[in-house]
Amino acid sequence: METTLILLKPDALHRGLAGRILARFEDKGLQMVGLRLLRMSPELAAKHYAEHVGKPFYEGLVSFMTGSPIVALALRGPQAITVARQMMGKTFGIEADPGTLRGDFGCSKSYNLLHGSDSSESAERELSIFFPEGLEDWSPIQAPWFWDAE
Ligand code: UDP
Ligand code: MG
Secondary structure, three states: OEEEEEEEOHHHHHOOOHHHHHHHHHHHOOEEEEEEEEOOOHHHHHHHOHHHOOOOOHHHHHHHHHOOOEEEEEEEEOOHHHHHHHHHOOOOOOOOOEOEHHHHHOOOOOOOOEEEOOOHHHHHHHHHHHOOOOOOOOOOOOHHHHOOOO
């Protein structure tokens, strides 16, 4: 089992896509173990996007991400990190395959609806930023039909 951090970015909320994106993850069988609506501060953005500080797109990325609220989601499931990244598609909608979230819902080179952790190290680091008090541990009643028997 893995847990990944997903952020629904400001464009997802402005466009009223938060529920539909969440539904796609639920349909896939990923379990919600954390959910928050919050406004990212520049400090939080610098922490979350530490690997991108100094890159040409960094300032624009921070103003986009801090401009209005986001939703932080912790999702759990078998290989959840890889599964969520595959569902998101490539970074920008114009390159993302149809059928992926970014591929189906956008074609912008600046706004791309969501963030997803890219490795188990990133997931652990990012989950502790957005969910410092930990996650909700519970057993979905449908889990035996979604997930392989252990
Ligand atoms: N980004 C951007 N321009 C770029 C590269 C990245 O605006 O040329 C933004 C975009 O919002 C992206 C985020 O920075 O989601 C993080 O970039 P990364 O390469 O980690 O892409 P991701 O992991 O989100 O697919
Ligand atoms: Mg990334």
